Amino acid sequence: MKSSARLLVSPLRQPTASRSLTRCIHTIPPNPANVVPVYGTGPPPSPPQPPAPEATIDPRIARRRKQAEMLQTAKELRAGAKQPGGNSKQTLLKKRFWKDVTVNEVDDCLEVHLDTRPLRHPTTKDVIRLPKSKPNLAFALALEWDMLTSAQQATKHHLIPLTSTVCRALDIRADDDKKGEIRKNIVTTVLRYLDTDTLLCFAAPPDPNNPVLASSQLNDAGRSLRSVQEEVAVEIIGFLTSNVWPGVEINPVLDGESIMPKAQKPGVREIIEGWVSGLDAWELAALERATLAGKSLLGAARIVAEWSEGEAGLGQRRPENGQKRFGIEEAAKAASVEVDWQTDRWGEVEDTHDVEKEDLRRQLGSSILLVAGTGTAR
Template sequence: MEIRQLSRAIKATSSLSVRRPATTSYSRCLHTTSTREATPLPHPTVVAPPPSAPLASVTFPQNRVARKREQAERLQQGQQAKINPAKPTTALQKRFWKNVSVKEDEQGLHVLLDTRPVRTASKQPLLLPHSKRALATAIAVEWDQLVSAQQALKNHYIPLTSMISRVLDIEAADAKDDTTIRQAIVTMVMRYLGTDTLLCWAPENNDYDRAQEGKTPLRQKQRTVAEPIIAFLKTHVFPGVDILPILGEDSIMPTPQPQVTREVIKGWVSGLPAFELAALERGVLATKSLLLAVRLLVDWSPEFAHIRKDASKHERFGVAEAAHAATLEVMHQTDMWGEVEDTHDVEREDLRRQLGSVVLLTSVYLSAFRAALQAAVRDSSGCLHVMVYTILDSLTLVGSDVHPNFTQKTPHHSPSRPE
């Protein structure tokens, strides 16, 4: 009996030791909560057709001009508002001068705040040459538009004064044989030659141009505008050099200018006088083009009167032409897709304003001054009109002469200045 029981136990143990295949479960429980089905909500049956797509409101030029004039009036009212008496009043929140005038003596032209001269950031009196009468008047009106001394600390309120300060800094550095400022300007403007706006043309095969059948392609417009300017520069300003387009017909890789071209242009820029160098800097920053700034400078600066005499057959190149060449691609896109109000129009007028300051800084002819400012305010309104026409009213333009009272201490009153 014992032997039988022992054999049965051995068989049972051997049967348990047999390896059995493991079973794999393909279902796993992610959570232990009971499942609930979504209850769909009843949707109403829509019988009417879908609503029409929204349409842009039609605006007329007269309405836009009236709205901008209203905004300008509100801005003037805000500037004339009195300071809150609950806040502490400081000297910067007040206007410590009543009248702004231009006085001429043997040294040059002075812009006076009552009896005190306008000073630069380096605390030097602002002194202009005798030939810069229009520029001195523009600076006087610029200061007469300020309603507090605090605004004089911001460059965008006194852009012409900032440019003159730049000129005086360059002249002071040149007198000390310090080329730091001049070399910094030359290095900066030469960087724009590699990506010059005038030389960056659209591809020949443009899908957007194909969609606009019957219209002139963008590349053809760019070549039509750029080629006469390039030909003028190669003939009269940089004779004997090659100025190449940066982008090919079907390439996005820029083509560098020849080393000889870069050296000639760099030497020409390095030899500019202080007024012309500061004007060139402003023109390059405004147009993103060194060649456009050079073309505008040559056509208005008295330093290049001999070039204009040799190139008398060419048409004058002014603010409108430079702005058109600099914004040709933007105008092409806005003609295709539309203009963003208060964006494209503001940028266009700001560009004209900056180019007008280039002409005003370099030119000594009052007719040039008037043409530049009138181009800068074309189709605009508001405070800029007030400032510009105040300047024009203060000048009696007969040829190149000025009203006899201009050189005296004649105050320039601004309608936006509080009494």
């Protein structure tokens, strides 16, 4: 049997002659709108505004809300003060309350003024007064405060290092009139560096039969670390034993591979201790700062002797033999002979060696400013 498929077409889908395939379109035009002209004059009225919150809130409720906001602010301030480094006056310290910084002469002394307010000691609140013979120190102190951008920065010691050093000298002078405990502690501290002074610790001598040793390595100038250390130490020690401590013999405390420091000869420590104890407040503060910065009591002692206007300074007795004065660069290089040797050979570590180098020069420079002057104090 054969099956046949039949296409079924719905009679509704079949085109007929009576069904029109076109759509009627209206051709009647719409009626135009009548536009009424505006006859208003003047500016348009302001938009409506919502009523003020105070007008819709009971005065008692508004007062309680204000009290709640004040209590919340006080709570946040107390919470900030309890946190490490927090301060309830932090918002007030974010601004600089002074405009100009000047140096004025008051009662035969030099004062740094923040506008009309004199600079004061952060602890005792006494006015910081400098000798009239130290104008460089006064202007450097004023420049330090003029560089600050907010009062909050004045609470950070690393941003006002010179102010901290000046206050240290003032504390020593004030304590000398009482017990003198600060002076005794400083003398004890700096004398400890005599046993481990940077200038008295020498590397091992080079071994010509073993050039592989670190002590046998030479720099670009063909010199060993030991020879450079000896040259720097001999020059500084020779100056001190000739002009500051005549007749005193200072020997190395560490030599070569030894790890136990050697004591100086009898009498050497007593002579140096007597000289340190006799320094005035400015000289003692400068000696402490330079010793801690360079890890060398000998280098700090030469700074004080070369630059001080007080009794410990050489003044006119300083030999004028054509040598360059022992300044910041010379003291910094003497305190970092081994570091410079290693960095010249292996390179510097960025943001480490360069930062330490500048910080060392900053601290040694502040020591020179403390003791230097016009010489009228003597």
